[in-house]
Amino acid sequence: MTTRQPHRYVMELFKRNGAALGQVPVVADWEPAWETARFAALRRFPIATIGPGAVAELRPVWHTDLGAPFVGAVEVALQLPGVGEVSCQVPTTYFKSFAGAASAPFVGKGLLKSGEYFNYRIAAFANPPEPPMNPQRKPRFQIEEVSEPLPIRAASLNDFNKRSSAVGEQNESDIRVFVSKQVVAETEQLARAAGGLETASILVGHVHRDPGGELFLEVTAQIHARYAEATATKVSFGPETWDAVSHALALRGKNEQWLGWWHLHPSSAWCNPKCAPEERAKCPLQRSFFSSDDCDVHRTVFPKAFQVALLITSTDAGLRHAMFSWRNGLIVQRGFHILATNGELNPALVPDATATIGDDQDEKACSR
Ligand SMILES: [Zn+2]
Structure with missing residues (x-):
């Protein structure tokens, strides 16, 4: 399965009183999100494995009240050539496990006390488009994940x-x-x-x-x-x-x-x-x-x-x-x-x- 992330995600942190603290680029463990889409495909289609041509992509779902660039959820869309497409949504609570690491620099600067509650929201911005690949220069390695069929x-x-x-x-x-x-x-x-x-x-x-x-x-x-x-x-x-x-x-x-x-x-x-x-x-x-x-x-x-x-x-x-x-x-x-x-x-x-x-x-x- 090939994975694509056309957007980068940013966490904005606020004190409980609403005062903005700053922004931190999100470093998320996306594996549970990819895995959600893989299993949704196994449930939806009569297959036991995700074929090698499968492409999964993360897409921001814009916040209903705030609109872009604020994120209300993240959609994981998985395309299986010749089989079909599934998509699922991970909620923004997905980023909760990253919030601790994100708050560390603000604690270091004394802007937040250790253990102090704070709020966050997530924004997404498009990554610059990948440069088109020169057809003369094939990549030396192509890594393709092979998934074991589920019995x-x-x-x-x-x-x-x-x-x-x-x-x-x-x-x-x-x-x-x-x-x-x-x-x-x-x-x-x-x-x-x-x-x-x-x-x-x-x-x-x-x-x-x-x-x-x-x-x-x-x-x-x-x-x-x-x-x-x-x-x-x-x-x-x-x-x-x-x-x-x-x-x-x-x-x-x-x-x-x-x-x-x-x-x-x-x-x-x-x-x-x-x-x-x-x-x-x-x-x-x-x-x-x-x-x-x-x-x-x-x-x-x-x-x-x-x-x-x-x-x-x-x-x-x-x-x-x-x-x-x-x-x-x-x-x-x-x-x-x-x-x-x-x-x-x-x-x-x-x-x-x-x-x-x-x-x-x-x-x-x-x-x-
Ligand atoms: Zn226990």
Whole structure:
């Protein structure tokens, strides 16, 4: 896939009182945006890979009130020769992760205090046109990204819907994710046995395509990351984890894919044991949150647009479940489905409605 960026983006920063601070050229990680378009194409068309001639382009969508050069969203348009075209839009919150770096020079100059809130808006300006290539001088190297075809199985979405029950709020733009009841039981067992440490596993399974064309996921197993490094507040995967999971997948021989991961927040163990139960119940640590470390793990290890993260939060009131995945280039909370193989369903499972994402204030809110 060739990518094109005919515009450069600039972040304008303002103090909370509206005073302008200045402009910073945006250095964005565009990969989640490209990946959003790639996966939109796999969902839209009966294909398993993005062909070599595909061209993706970023286009500013002008702000409805302010007009050009201010940006209300960024469109990612992907053209697949002989197949068709898809486009999706990433919101300006996409730039939030860059805002910290953008504010650093203003903090350095004393114009902003460290940790002070500020506002930003994004503007886009056309890049100068590329000089026409001299046909006599061919480029010495042409780099073409070759994408691996996604193994997709045929299955009936209706059949999965009938054997499952929904957990959490469902967003129609997300692909359905079915997690087997057995996987949920295993994660809960591991969560209870974790003894106040974070624990994590890799989620594996299949990508299915319904005869109607829609893609959906089936999480068939969780492979415990025995070699993942678990401390009280952090989990990290290392090369041993990859080896162990690849080996386990080969032994299972079912051609399962890496669909994501789950991890535990042992919140009961994080909260101050001296606090009264009613205080502990109000502790922000007892709520679900996907920390900035969690976002980093997801971005680095599970960058595919369909890959999910299940979070179990062990609270005084019991285990709570929340799922996160990519939507329009951002990590968001989403619903999922529990699948029972024998038809009988009893997911006594508590979804957490509103987790915070990428914001670590909660972690600092209550310290021992
Ligand atoms: Zn975490």
